[in-house]
Amino acid sequence: MTGQADSLPAPRRRKRKNIRVPGPDAPAPKTSGRSATAKLDAEPRFRAGWRIIAAKEFADHISSWRFLGLTIVLALVGAAAVYATGGVIKSFAEQASGTQSLFLILFAPPASLQTLNQVPAFTVLIPFLIPLLGIAFGFDAINGERSEGTLPRLLAQPIYRDDVINGKFVAGLATIGLVLAVVMCFVGAIGVIQLGILPSAEDVMRLVVWWILSLLYIGLWLAFALLCSVVVRRAATSAIIALSVWLILSLFFTLVVGIVAGIMSPVAPDSGASSPDTVANTALVQNLSRLSPNQLFNEATGAILNPTIRTSSPALVTPTQADQAIASLLPLDQSLLVIWPQFVAIIAMTMVTFGAAYVAFMKQEVRA
Amino acid sequence: MAVAEAAPEPPVEKPVRSGNAIRAKGLTKKYGDFVAVDKLDLAVDHGEIYGLLGPNGAGKTTTILMLLGLTEPSGGTARVLDYDPALNPTSVKRHVGYMPDNVGFYSGMTGRQNVRYTARLNRIPKGEAEDRIDALLKRVGLADAGDNRVETYSRGMRQRLGLADVLVKEPSIIILDEPTTAIDPAGVEEVLELVRSLADAGAAVLLASHLLHQVQQICDRVGIFVAGKLVASGTTDKLAAQAGSGPIEIEVVASPPLDAVREAVLNVSGVTKAVSDIRDKNMLVVTANRDVRAELARALVEAGHPPYHLRRRGDELDEVYRRYFSTHDSAGSVA
Numbered sequence: 001m002t003g004q005a006d007s008l009p010a011p012r013r014r015k016r017k018n019i020r021v022p023g024p025d026a027p028a029p030k031t032s033g034r035s036a037t038a039k040l041d042a043e044p045r046f047r048a049g050w051r052i053i054a055a056k057e058f059a060d061h062i063s064s065w066r067f068l069g070l071t072i073v074l075a076l077v078g079a080a081a082v083y084a085t086g087g088v089i090k091s092f093a094e095q096a097s098g099t100q101s102l103f104l105i106l107f108a109p110p111a112s113l114q115t116l117n118q119v120p121a122f123t124v125l126i127p128f129l130i131p132l133l134g135i136a137f138g139f140d141a142i143n144g145e146r147s148e149g150t151l152p153r154l155l156a157q158p159i160y161r162d163d164v165i166n167g168k169f170v171a172g173l174a175t176i177g178l179v180l181a182v183v184m185c186f187v188g189a190i191g192v193i194q195l196g197i198l199p200s201a202e203d204v205m206r207l208v209v210w211w212i213l214s215l216l217y218i219g220l221w222l223a224f225a226l227l228c229s230v231v232v233r234r235a236a237t238s239a240i241i242a243l244s245v246w247l248i249l250s251l252f253f254t255l256v257v258g259i260v261a262g263i264m265s266p267v268a269p270d271s272g273a274s275s276p277d278t279v280a281n282t283a284l285v286q287n288l289s290r291l292s293p294n295q296l297f298n299e300a301t302g303a304i305l306n307p308t309i310r311t312s313s314p315a316l317v318t319p320t321q322a323d324q325a326i327a328s329l330l331p332l333d334q335s336l337l338v339i340w341p342q343f344v345a346i347i348a349m350t351m352v353t354f355g356a357a358y359v360a361f362m363k364q365e366v367r368a
Numbered sequence: 369m370a371v372a373e374a375a376p377e378p379p380v381e382k383p384v385r386s387g388n389a390i391r392a393k394g395l396t397k398k399y400g401d402f403v404a405v406d407k408l409d410l411a412v413d414h415g416e417i418y419g420l421l422g423p424n425g426a427g428k429t430t431t432i433l434m435l436l437g438l439t440e441p442s443g444g445t446a447r448v449l450d451y452d453p454a455l456n457p458t459s460v461k462r463h464v465g466y467m468p469d470n471v472g473f474y475s476g477m478t479g480r481q482n483v484r485y486t487a488r489l490n491r492i493p494k495g496e497a498e499d500r501i502d503a504l505l506k507r508v509g510l511a512d513a514g515d516n517r518v519e520t521y522s523r524g525m526r527q528r529l530g531l532a533d534v535l536v537k538e539p540s541i542i543i544l545d546e547p548t549t550a551i552d553p554a555g556v557e558e559v560l561e562l563v564r565s566l567a568d569a570g571a572a573v574l575l576a577s578h579l580l581h582q583v584q585q586i587c588d589r590v591g592i593f594v595a596g597k598l599v600a601s602g603t604t605d606k607l608a609a610q611a612g613s614g615p616i617e618i619e620v621v622a623s624p625p626l627d628a629v630r631e632a633v634l635n636v637s638g639v640t641k642a643v644s645d646i647r648d649k650n651m652l653v654v655t656a657n658r659d660v661r662a663e664l665a666r667a668l669v670e671a672g673h674p675p676y677h678l679r680r681r682g683d684e685l686d687e688v689y690r691r692y693f694s695t696h697d698s699a700g701s702v703a
Contacts, residue, residue: 045659052488060476111461149472153533155438158458366438367429 027149042212047121049159053167053254054174061175066136068309071179074133077133078187084119085109088193104206106191108305123301128250130214133179134221137172137244140235141226142361147235165226165361170356177215184211205332206331210304217297217344230360251328253292261285293349296342303339307331311338326358371446387450389414389541389572390435394444397430404430406596408446414540416565417573419583422557423595424545428471428576431593432543436466438544447543462490469546469576471530475519479510479529482518482535490537497536504532506563523550524696540565543574548582560586563594618661620652621677632671636663651677 061067085106108123119125141163143153155161184207194196198208225242232238261284266276289295303309308331331339380589390412397405405427420428433439435446437457446453453460473482480501487497505514509529513521513698521529527550534542544563548556564586565574582664584604586592600607622629626644633642634656641655654664661678668675 047491049489056488058487060474146473149468149470151472152433152438152473153466153471153486153530154475154489155469156436156461156464157490157537159460159484159489160458348528368431 007090007207019041031200035177048169049163049212050158050170053159053163054171057168057171058174061176061248062138066226067175067179070270071137071182074126074129074183075186077129078122078183079190080119081122081125082106082187082191083194085121086191089195095172101196101200102201103188103191103196103203104305104307106195107187107207108302110306110308123305126183127214127217127301130180131221131246131250131294133176134172134218134223135225135239137175138168138222139242141168141238143173143233143235143238144229144231146233149342161362162358165358169219169222169226172226173215173219176218176222177211180211180214180218183338184318202332203355206304206307206335207338209332210301213297213300213304213343213346218341218349220293220350221347222351223350223357226352227357230357230364249292250294253294254289255286257285257292261288290342290345296345300339300342300346303335307335309335309338380462386505388412388447389416389449390418390445390574392431392435392446393446395434396443397427397434397439398442403596405434405441408596408598410591410598410601412572414572414586415567415570417567417575417586419580419587420574420576420591421578421580421583421590422576423578424443426578426593427596432466432545432574432576435543436461436464440498442650445580462537463535463539464541464543465534466543467534467545467547467557469528469549471533473518473521473526473529473638475531478517479521479525479532480505480514482529487515487536488534492537500536500538501532504535507535508532509558510545524552524555527551528555528559531559535566539571541572541574542634543576545576547575548577548614556582567620590701591624604624615655615657617681618632618656618659618664619645619653619677619679619681620654620664620668620675621648621650622673622675623651623699624650624673626650626652628671629668629673632665636667638661638663 037328089102089109106122111120115265142151145164155197186328188199188207221242224245225238228238228242232241260279265277265281265284267281268275271278290299310330336343374489388411389421392408395404395405395408395410408431410418410420410431412652417604420431424427430439434441435448435453437460440454447461449463473479474485477485483504484497484502487501492500495547502511503516505511508531510525510532511529513525518526518529522674526697527547530546542563547559547563551559560583562571563575567588569587573585575583580590589601589603589606590607591598592607593599620629620633620642622632629644630652633639633652636656638656638658638660639654640657642652645651645653654660659680661680665675665678
């Protein structure tokens, strides 16, 4: 290995000459001559360390294969979902007045429409998949630097240590936001072309709010992946841990919650749908499942993209209540009020997780 | 924030400062019960190369990390350019160029991009950074390879890129951890020449290595660092003089028979032991309490066994090294 590089005679000889010329004099006059001009334009501006790191990481991300791959996968999945919904939307459009805008139905079709579909809806598939984005851009953030041996070199530069993890988090979030925005625009464009209807301002606002919410939610997964990359030394192990937590939360958590609730608040076999123990059980299931960020995000997604949803606890609405409700659409701010607790909870979870990653990184020894 | 003054001063414009560039007093690092660095006292001046020599695991890297503020000392104080690295690490790191052991680069980026990133982290204005990078890549012999991805580099090339990376901020203190490990002998010489020229330009250089032979020639002073303790420190001559008083080993090959040769050798005054070499059974390794080569030659000629080969094993510093390392280094990681 070494031989092939070091046996190149030409550059070496040149270098020798450079060394012999008394080293100090070579750079000295140049710097003094340059700094005069440099001081005029670029010098006084001082960039924070995290911004430099974030800029580099962001450039790395968007030129990476995982960026391209994930964007394509998400765009295809989203397009398939929207396309399939678009195919059956006509039957829905005919029967209904006082429903949400058709453009939003593309993204969040009501349950009656979803059963007609071969492909699950956008609001089912995408929330399931997007944690992958956070994991993909975070699982090797710190341990990758370690295994490449770049971490000591990076930390020996005049930056604060937290600049590294802050910059990486910001870069990851920016990349994810970009992927998601691209995918949503793509999917929306398909909807526009297929249906020939343009989204109203409120539709766009709702999609933007959903984009922000998703960003926070993926930020939670990104923070979790960062935590894994700090704590776990091998990138592959860290990816597997993050992915298994994602799978457990999105696939098995509801099962576990059902079992736990059944034990803690049993329902007698003959009790009716509105009997006290059934209600207690349902309430417990709901509260327990809200420990999972997936559940919170799904509830919030429903309320934001579907203005007919007026409560984030639909399971606790009694038949009488549902029957007497007047079907109408909530304005965006009212929808936001409905799921505000979910919003706050997701923000809190993200902050706590990122805080854990931050503290772990700050306390860690530089040496591997 | 202490980071307000951004421009790293070039070392040449700064005359030799009054204080030491690096000063450590009673510097200690403990990991639980294990003492990695034990009450280290150290001073390195501008324009000087100090060799911190010791076997692997002696605590050299830990010491360096404390000097850079990358790990907190358990006791004692360190001053780098009169900054306390534990309190003011960014100020220290603005003036100190550090090349870690086994230096790593982003393999998907070119050598030039890697150094450019470092320049950016040091807030060097763009145009100036490009000029410096060009000059440095030429200086370390990577002018042609600078635009190749680092994943195509050999370890020696990475090491040289590491030097360019250290120098791009024009540091007044340079800390190199095992800078010659992966390089072939000719490359080692070039790197050392480069380091020497940097010190001559006024930089303070702290060079940590376990390869005494390679670095001793350019070090003004060396410290022998074993198991967290600085067991000896001073100019190489001084250390060699200290060690010269000990027993030395002389290789002898003379015309056979071997037993007769050994007998003749053992009769020379000062010789304490004569045994066959492990690899070459015809070679005797003679242990004596002083340099008795002249007497040995005469005795062998007189006994009718003219010597073909008479060589003192290692030079004086080798003795230093062997002595300290064999008695202090239980791990025995250095041959």
